[in-house]
Amino acid sequence: MSALDDLYKEFREVQYQIELIDNTASETNDRETFEDSYFDTKSMMQSVIDSHVQDTSQEVNVNLPQFSGSYSEWTSFHDTFNSLIHENKGLNDIRRFHYLKGVLKGEALKCIESLKISGANYAIAWDTLKKRYKNTRLIVQEHVQAILNAPPLNKTIYSGLRQLLDTVISNLEALKVLNINTNSWDPLIVPIITQKLDFPTKREWEAKLNSEIPKLADLQEFLNNKCNLLESLNSGNQKLQSSQHKTHAIANHASANDKLTCSFCKKGHFIFQCADFLKLAVTERFNQVKRLNLCVNCLKHNHSALNCKSGSCKECNKKHNTLLHFNKSNQTIIETPQSIETIQQPSSTEPLVVTNHCQFDKPYVLLSTAQIHVEDIHGKYHTCRVLLDVGSQLNFISSTLCKLLNVPLRHTKLTVSGINNTGNTISHSADIKFKSRLSKFSKKQQFFVVDKVTENLPAQTFSSKELNLPQSLQLADPHFNVSGPIDILMGAQLFWQILNKGQISLGHNKPVLQQTHLGWIIGGSLNISPEQNSLNHLVTNCHIGADILHKQVERFFQIEDFGNKRNFSSEEILCEEHFRQNYRRDLDGRFMVQLPFKNDTTPLGNSLQTATKRFIAWRPNFKETPR
Structure with missing residues (x-):
């Protein structure tokens, strides 16, 4: 703004000197034109500055929740963003779009990342997200699946009990927000939680029950008391365990380094810490373990998996190491239009299994x-x-x-x-x-x-x-x-x-x-629903061009032909050879070739006199009719 004012002052001084020399109407018009432009520009700049000050005064200083595309997080994210950003009258659509892109990540961000940041595209982006994730059926389904898929407990530890209890209670509360009545779900939820408890905790809970149907509130109180007890006992033993660990750490470390050797690369670490071994595919790891005569459960020597006392696989709880677990992505699938063959790779104790089924989806x-x-x-x-x-x-x-x-x-x-x-x-x-x-x-x-x-x-x-x-x-x-x-x-x-x-x-x-x-x-x-998916017959256009049809017909007649080949005489062969060696083409494109002569010509005898007499006899006729 100050630079504009300095420019205006400089113009006035120069224009004043010009008007002293030439005080005409044209110079006055120039002054008025410049002054109009000056005041219009200054007014425009002032309005931009005022609007910028107004926008910056409406900055949102609250940490907005991130949204990655999980249906269980949509309700909380939608309510927060809608209240703080979407319905904030102090923000324009461009700033709303900036806030929206800043809190999205993962699959949610991919939905709108190709849209340019503009006021017109904000409504499209927000509408796209609502259409994609405002699906009550899927939101309820994800909360229920979270309860059913909560990991079971193998040991009595307070952190695992806390996580199990928090998972169930938080998802039930989220279902209540969606107007789902969960007050009568106690006979269903209590057995689901009980089945996921470790055996000592489950036995202790069953000892408290009678013939009445247990309530979720009673189980919640029992687990809270159990967690408080385990947490207090654990905090009292932490100092003792840490001191014992420090006392024996140096000696154990020294003795371990003396004996520790990787069976795969022969370096000083365990095989499950070996970078070369971890780079291998699951099938190659399994083959290497068998080659080295290692236990498929603990990856050590001198015993088999049947006699191994170590824990089982963390993925399927079977008797093999987690590094040797074959999941669905390690299966070999051979697809044909008639059938699909799924070949499960060999695990530690299971034989090769081959299953055939005829389900074949055509998207x-x-x-x-x-x-x-x-x-x-x-x-x-x-x-x-x-x-x-x-x-x-x-x-x-x-x-x-x-x-x-x-x-x-x-x-x-x-x-x-x-x-x-x-x-x-x-x-x-x-x-x-x-x-x-x-x-x-x-x-x-x-x-x-x-x-x-x-x-x-x-x-x-x-x-x-x-x-x-x-x-x-x-x-x-x-x-x-x-x-x-x-x-x-x-x-x-x-x-x-x-x-x-x-x-x-x-x-x-x-x-x-x-x-x-x-x-x-x-x-x-x-993906078309089953009642609409009658598109199993694919429309195929087959085009046969005239040139291809001609070749097919020509080949047909070649097959039917007996293949009679003409035998050329020796003179015809010599003529053909003479043509190949002596032909040429003139400027008009016509072929020119010398006449062939026989090599074994017979003598004609004394015919010159006869020819001369005939020529003399015909000479008068040539004179009368020269043409």
């Missing part, structure tokens, strides 16, 4: 379509449906639409090849002008005319309610879920020109939204 892939306006020969626009195909090098249009537009056609001869080298011959093309329904984007491009672009897309009409599309988006094809004909196919040349920055993921095994000049297009994997 449907939704292709991206759009609706555009196409101009006819009279300048009138018609709405048509377009398939966007980045795998095509050319653009195509149906002959039906060409007749409707009445555009002039150009003769061409082009063979278009596809899958398995199948081809079609195209004989016409046309220059088509089209424009977007939702923006100013327009283009004129060459399209090749075909009888039919493709089958109806999608193959069957389906409901779009399960996709939870944001309502504020302008779709390029509002009827993308309705099966219908395709008039135009746009190839890669046009596809990359219509793309805009902006992408929204609708979730796992769901399509993706991409922003373009034609609107938001949708495409990708689509």
